[in-house]
Amino acid sequence: MSAAAKLLRGNKINRSRAGDLLLFLFLAALGYFMALPLVFVISNAFKPINEILQFPPKFLVRNPSLNNFTDLYNLMSGTWVPFTRYMFNTFFIAFIGTAGHVIIASLAAYPLAKRKFPGVSVLFTVVVLSLMFSGTVTQVTNYMTMSWFGMIDTYWAVIIPAIGSSLGLYLMKQFMEQIPDALLEAAQIDGCSEYRIFWRIVMPVVKPAWLTLIIFSFQGLWGAGGAAGSMYIYSEQLKTIDYALGQILAGGIIRTGPSMAATLLMISVPIIIFVITQSNVLQTMSTSGMKD
Known part of the structure; x- marks a missing residue:
């Protein structure tokens, strides 16, 4: 037996088939448990009203x-602002902001990661400290800033604070x-310039990072419509689908069914974005094994 074969044999994981089966069953049960909320939302969206209000509820x-x-379509068709306008507002804010x-x-x-200049550590410390403050704490400051720039009741009142989030940095x-x-x-x-190095080398190498950032940023902007519609945007034709659905479905128990359908529609877009990008997010960097 060659030395390489002995090495491979020595590094072989010693695990029985029973252990593999137990591990598979454990992971399958864990995956099933994590999928239950999504399955419940999908199931509720297709339940008639008598099943939704049934007690004890059926899963x-x-x-x-x-x-x-x-019913949801009929309710949305009855608004004086077209449903397509709400959808455009939501996609525009989410896409431009992301x-x-x-x-x-x-x-x-x-430059913070790869260039040394005076004050770089102080700047990064400020970035880290800013992560400690939740969005609720900075809402007043953001509102005052957007008001000073004259951006209240515009798309940019939501987009600019999202662009300046320190999480991505x-x-x-x-x-x-x-x-x-x-x-x-x-x-x-x-002979590459700094901009060429950034766009041709750095960005392709960190592709998993910015794809992950796309998921987080898009999800945050897609679900921030209600707060944004009530705090920063006042014109009905500029509000997002999340705010519009919240207003329409606030009609009491009679609109429970359309509310379930709206919940499924609202979570479907972020899920689709994740499914499209998840294979790239899980990729290993092409230079992960390189060392200086």
Whole structure:
């Protein structure tokens, strides 16, 4: 037997089939438990009103129906602002806010991670400290700032604070620090400018980081419509779908069915975004094994 074969045999994990089966059953049970809330939301969206109000409640739908979605459509059609306008507002805020947050956070994180200049540690300390404050604490400050710039009752009152969030800067900076300095020095020797190094080398290498940031940022903006609609945006034609649904479905128990359908529609978009990007998020950096 060769030395390589002995080494491989020595590193082989010693685990029985019974252990593999127990591990599989444990992970399957854990995955089933984590999927229960999503299954419950999907099931409720297709339940008729008598099953929704049934006590004790049934977990799975017995007589599936699309009446909840039909009632939701009829309610949305009765508003004086078209439903498509609410959808456009939501997608515009989420898309522009997410794209701006990823780009600005990446541009700011690159010099913090890979360039040494006076005050870099102080700046990063400020970024870390800013993570300690929740959105509720900064709402008044954000409102005053947007008011001074004349952006209240516009899309930018929601987009600008999202772009300036410190979470993305912290995430991108920590991830960019893993890039070997030798890789960037080699690019400089080849004559690449700083902007070319950033866009052609750094951003492709940290692709898992900014794809993860896209998920977090988009999810936050997609679900922030209600608060944004009531605090920053007053014009009905500028409000988001989340705020519109909240107002329509505040009609009491008679609208429980449309409320279940609206809940499924609201969570479906972030889930689709995650499904599309999750394979890239889980990728390992191409340079993860490189060292200086």
